[in-house]
Amino acid sequence: xxxxxxDLRYVYSPGLPGxxxxxxxxxxxxxxxxxxxxxxxxxxxxxxxxxxxxxxLKPASGDVYVDGQCITDGSVKLVEIxxxxxxxxxxxxxxxxxxxxxxxxxxxxxxxxxxxxxIETRVKASLAxxxxxxxxxxxxxxxxxxxxxxxxxxxxxxIAMEPSVLILDEPTAGLDPSAHREILSMIELIREKMGIxxxxxxxxxxxxxxxxxxxxxxxGGKIAMEGTPQxxxxxxxxxxxxxxxxxxVREIMTKITAALPExxxxxxxxDEAATDIKKVIxxxxxxx
Amino acid sequence: xxxxxxxxxxxxxxxxxxxxxxxxxxxATILYIIELFVVNNFWGFLIAAAALFAVIAVSRVPVxxxxxxxxxxxxxxxxxxxxxxxMVDGRVLWHWRFxxxxxxxxxxxxxxxxxxxxxxxxxxxxxLTTKPIELTDGLEKLFKPFSLIGLPSHEIALxxxxxxxxxxxxxxxxxxxxxxQEARGADFESGNxxxxxxxxxxxxxxxxxxxxxxxxxxxxxxxxxxxHGGSGRTRMNEIHFAKGDAxxxxxxxxxxxxxxxxxxxxVLYK
Numbered sequence: 001x002x003x004x005x006x007d008l009r010y011v012y013s014p015g016l017p018g019x020x021x022x023x024x025x026x027x028x029x030x031x032x033x034x035x036x037x038x039x040x041x042x043x044x045x046x047x048x049x050x051x052x053x054x055x056x057l058k059p060a061s062g063d064v065y066v067d068g069q070c071i072t073d074g075s076v077k078l079v080e081i082x083x084x085x086x087x088x089x090x091x092x093x094x095x096x097x098x099x100x101x102x103x104x105x106x107x108x109x110x111x112x113x114x115x116x117x118x119i120e121t122r123v124k125a126s127l128a129x130x131x132x133x134x135x136x137x138x139x140x141x142x143x144x145x146x147x148x149x150x151x152x153x154x155x156x157x158x159i160a161m162e163p164s165v166l167i168l169d170e171p172t173a174g175l176d177p178s179a180h181r182e183i184l185s186m187i188e189l190i191r192e193k194m195g196i197x198x199x200x201x202x203x204x205x206x207x208x209x210x211x212x213x214x215x216x217x218x219x220g221g222k223i224a225m226e227g228t229p230q231x232x233x234x235x236x237x238x239x240x241x242x243x244x245x246x247x248x249v250r251e252i253m254t255k256i257t258a259a260l261p262e263x264x265x266x267x268x269x270x271d272e273a274a275t276d277i278k279k280v281i282x283x284x285x286x287x288x
Numbered sequence: 289x290x291x292x293x294x295x296x297x298x299x300x301x302x303x304x305x306x307x308x309x310x311x312x313x314x315x316a317t318i319l320y321i322i323e324l325f326v327v328n329n330f331w332g333f334l335i336a337a338a339a340l341f342a343v344i345a346v347s348r349v350p351v352x353x354x355x356x357x358x359x360x361x362x363x364x365x366x367x368x369x370x371x372x373x374x375m376v377d378g379r380v381l382w383h384w385r386f387x388x389x390x391x392x393x394x395x396x397x398x399x400x401x402x403x404x405x406x407x408x409x410x411x412x413x414x415x416l417t418t419k420p421i422e423l424t425d426g427l428e429k430l431f432k433p434f435s436l437i438g439l440p441s442h443e444i445a446l447x448x449x450x451x452x453x454x455x456x457x458x459x460x461x462x463x464x465x466x467x468x469q470e471a472r473g474a475d476f477e478s479g480n481x482x483x484x485x486x487x488x489x490x491x492x493x494x495x496x497x498x499x500x501x502x503x504x505x506x507x508x509x510x511x512x513x514x515x516h517g518g519s520g521r522t523r524m525n526e527i528h529f530a531k532g533d534a535x536x537x538x539x540x541x542x543x544x545x546x547x548x549x550x551x552x553x554x555v556l557y558k
Binding site for chain 2: 015051054056078079082086087088089092094095096107108111143157158161
């Protein structure tokens with residue numbers, strides 16, 4: 001499984017006063033099993049780009065290939081693409097509509113025409129994957145759940161289609177710290193269990209650094225930077241010029257290494273930072 | 289698709305039409321609609337259409353933009369045209385089984401269609417050139433005299449403001465929900481009428497829930513800013529009639545006279 005985006009261009013309301021070029025010559029590739037973090041300022045074209053990957057938007061020019069198959073020339077059935085490429089929108093809990101959690105999660109698989117038994121197993125499996133218990137909440141109304149639970153039900157609704165690519169647009173937006181952590185470990189679990197391509201957008205640089213194999217930086221409808229978290233976050237100045245930043249740990253470590261040159265570190269996460277600091281600091285043995 | 293509807297939209301601009309007082313434009317629109325029903329022959333429609341295109345030219349709203357909004361109501365116009373074409377009795381032009389087209393039917397159908405098109409373009413010219421806020425302020429002022437007989441003019445104006453303000457918001461919300469459900473493989477375009485109606489449920493329920501949420505947030509925000517109804521409320525920008533409005537008033541009276549006169553222009557053939 002792979003995704004290839006070639007020279008994508010998209011214009012909102014062409015020929016009208018509000019005409020804006022949202023994407024301009026965007027090209028990249030994603031390979032099997034990779035997790036890609038997309039960062040960018042509001043209005044840099046992230047969401048527009050995501051909607052091209054499952055055929056919700058048709059590009060003005062350029063092509064998208066999923067698994068070597070061109071999805072932009074109209075030769076592939078849209079339902080087929082959407083089964084392969086699962087897209088979780090921002091605030092996905094606002095799309096819940098069924099009477100029960102189980103029925104809502106079953107909506108996607110039912111649209112692909114699966115048998116009732118298969119749907120049932122999928123619903124159970126995907127609810128388990130997002131950390132919810134089918135027997136406990138399967139029959140309750142999705143509107144009775146907490147914010148974090150609702151979001152996980154909505155994500156389960158996309159996972160239940162067993163996509164080969166999972167795209168998440170700001171999956172942690174507006175959640176409290178504990179729900180935030182739950183969503184992150186859920187993404188890690190999905191990656192581990194399903195081994196699929198995951199593409200996610202986030203404004204939280206620490207999350208992006210911790211989860212992604214590769215980061216794509218969008219700016220003004222173009223790809224401004226692309227590389228591993230280490231590569232991308234070493235360009236602090238360019239990032240802040242785009243209205244972005246580096247993970248807080250990196251910020252702290254920059255200050256520490258400036259003040260204490262004996263510490264060498266380009267850590268992005270707290271664990272990496274701790275290891276780097278331990279290398280140079282000898283903690284004297286404490287006497288009891 | 290849903291974004292293509294321009295009915296009720298505002299087209300930002302700096303033309304003399306944009307600068308007119310909202311009350312002038314409301315009165316002019318109502319008058320124009322009445323005049324469209326006063327017109328009874330080809331010449332009248334020609335004059336009415338010419339006047340409308342003159343206004344469009346002065347307003348500098350692109351004609352393409354106006355007609356884009358019209359495509360949605362084209363079905364209604366086509367329907368009226370066909371009904372009128374077949375349902376009017378008179379001198380027979382064409383006959384096949386139960387279908388009859390008469391000379392009177394053709395002219396009636398044609399006039400009705402032209403009247404509807406002019407009516408819709410005419411009234412959308414008002415919303416295209418007037419900010420929703422100005423429009424409702426204008427309506428509130430126009431309704432003010434009727435508050436003596438118990439008409440809640442401020443409340444009506446507020447309701448209209450809210451309705452107009454939230455049309456784009458709800459359209460955006462609808463667009464988002466449609467996309468989210470399409471991403472889950474929902475299909476809104478195939479199946480029979482019954483299946484299609486059923487496929488709307490995944491859109492309508494989230495949309496209802498969103499509108500309740502929006503309504504609640506709005507009510508809270510208004511209360512937080514001490515909104516307490518219309519009495520004793522003052523405005524930051526009072527609206528005033530200006531020189532342009534006087535010019536518009538004179539033109540309106542002249543136009544009314546021309547339209548009434550047009551009823552007496554002899555028709556070329558009968």
